[in-house]
Amino acid sequence: MDADEGLVALGFTEVEARVYCELLKGSPATGYRLAQALGKAPPSIYQALASLEHKGAVLVEEGEPRSFRPVPPDEVLAALQRGFETRRREASEALRKLHAPVQDDRxxxxxxxxxxxxxxxxxxxxxxxxxxxxxxxxxxxxxxxxxxxxxxxxxxxxxxxxxxxxxxxxxxxxxxxxxxxxxxxxxxxxxxxxxxxxxxxxxxxxxxxxxxxxxxxxxxxxxxxxxxxxxxxxxxxxxxxxxxxxxxxxxxxxxxxxxxxxxxxxxxxxxxxxxxx
The missing domain is CATH 3.30.870.10 (Endonuclease Chain A)
Structure with missing residues (x-):
């Protein structure tokens, strides 16, 4: 499994994973440069960057044009784990309320x-x-x-x-x-x-x-x-x-x-x- 496949397995879209990995290779970078490097249309790159910013995976330097820098991988993975644990607890509580175990001898x-x-x-x-x-x-x-x-x-x-x-x-x-x-x-x-x-x-x-x-x-x-x-x-x-x-x-x-x-x-x-x- 390569790096972007690993991120997709953790919930990133394919474009988000490729953008983040490209930023790890060289940053800061503008959305336009990322679109050129990845061969993607700029709108899809900017959409991915907005999602990565929401996920806490990139930092944005305001300016003209804006540039982007990746959050270190260990911080990103730790945040993903905390988010997963929170969602797991919430799901567990909701599912437990629905589950009524019945012994059926089967x-x-x-x-x-x-x-x-x-x-x-x-x-x-x-x-x-x-x-x-x-x-x-x-x-x-x-x-x-x-x-x-x-x-x-x-x-x-x-x-x-x-x-x-x-x-x-x-x-x-x-x-x-x-x-x-x-x-x-x-x-x-x-x-x-x-x-x-x-x-x-x-x-x-x-x-x-x-x-x-x-x-x-x-x-x-x-x-x-x-x-x-x-x-x-x-x-x-x-x-x-x-x-x-x-x-x-x-x-x-x-x-x-x-x-x-x-x-x-x-x-x-x-x-x-x-x-x-």
Whole structure:
């Protein structure tokens, strides 16, 4: 991607991007000189300059004729980022007012890596008590910050990994078949269960940049089954010395996560881990 394509991707028009880049090459410059250099009609150049001035990307020296100088790129990009964040917050607030989440127990297919990873991060961020995972190295590296943040909120977290056991503030158990599985499994596995309320299962490409198949559901019944099976796998692969603790903290019956309480009709209660007074 060259410089003007980068600016177009950030919201500049093609003419605005070319004018700004031309000013970076040599300024100050008049609108007439820019029109000659770019082979564009003067009216379109002056329109672009007016828009760039409004965006805070050029400085205007009044005179006859007027001349223009570019604002340094770092300042322009910082202003664009601040503007984007402001618009993002406004849009988020407006969209949140419209969104009324409803549990529907259906299974949904996810098609892109970005969609899979954002769904995974949202699940972790929304977890109240417990998260279980089965993660190959690429998705584990991408989700470690979110898992670490959830652990700091006293969410109980444990899962299977397929590389050397990392130094993180939550339980990671290296699969006893890690080398064999990584060699034979047709991609990078991502399995995540949050509060036994929702689960995500995805087979990514080996480098973690593509999706071969991915499903998500908020069916508490299916989520409880996923939680139970994954918890058993974690405990089976864990050292004998930690199995009792892991069973108490993560087994479906032993820990009684929110999804199970909902499934069996137990009245809601305050969170056991994530809700501190």
């Amino acid at each position: 299974i949904y297919h996810l098609k892109s890596t970005a969609q899979v990873m954002e769904r995974a991060r949202a699940m972790i961020a929304g977890a109240k008590e417990v998260v279980l995972f089965d993660l190959f190295p690429p998705p584990f590296a991408a989700l470690t910050p979110a898992l670490t943040e959830a652990s700091a909120r006293r969410v109980a977290i444990a899962g299977l990994v397929y590389d050397e056991t990392p130094k993180v503030p939550f339980d990671c158990v290296r699969s006893s078949d890690a080398d064999f599985v990584r060699e034979r499994w047709p991609g990078a596995q991502l399995t995540l269960v949050a509060d036994a309320r929702e689960f995500l299962v995805a087979l990514l490409t080996p480098d973690g940049t593509g999706v071969r198949q991915a499903i998500w559901s908020d069916s508490v019944y299916l989520s409880c089954l996923q939680h139970s099976g994954l918890s058993a796998e974690v405990r089976l692969n864990a050292p004998q010395s930690t199995r009792t603790r892991l069973s108490r903290s993560f087994s479906l019956i032993g820990s009684g996560p929110p999804g199970l309480r909902h499934l069996v009709g137990q009245p809601p209660s305050s969170s056991k881990r994530g809700n501190t007074e």
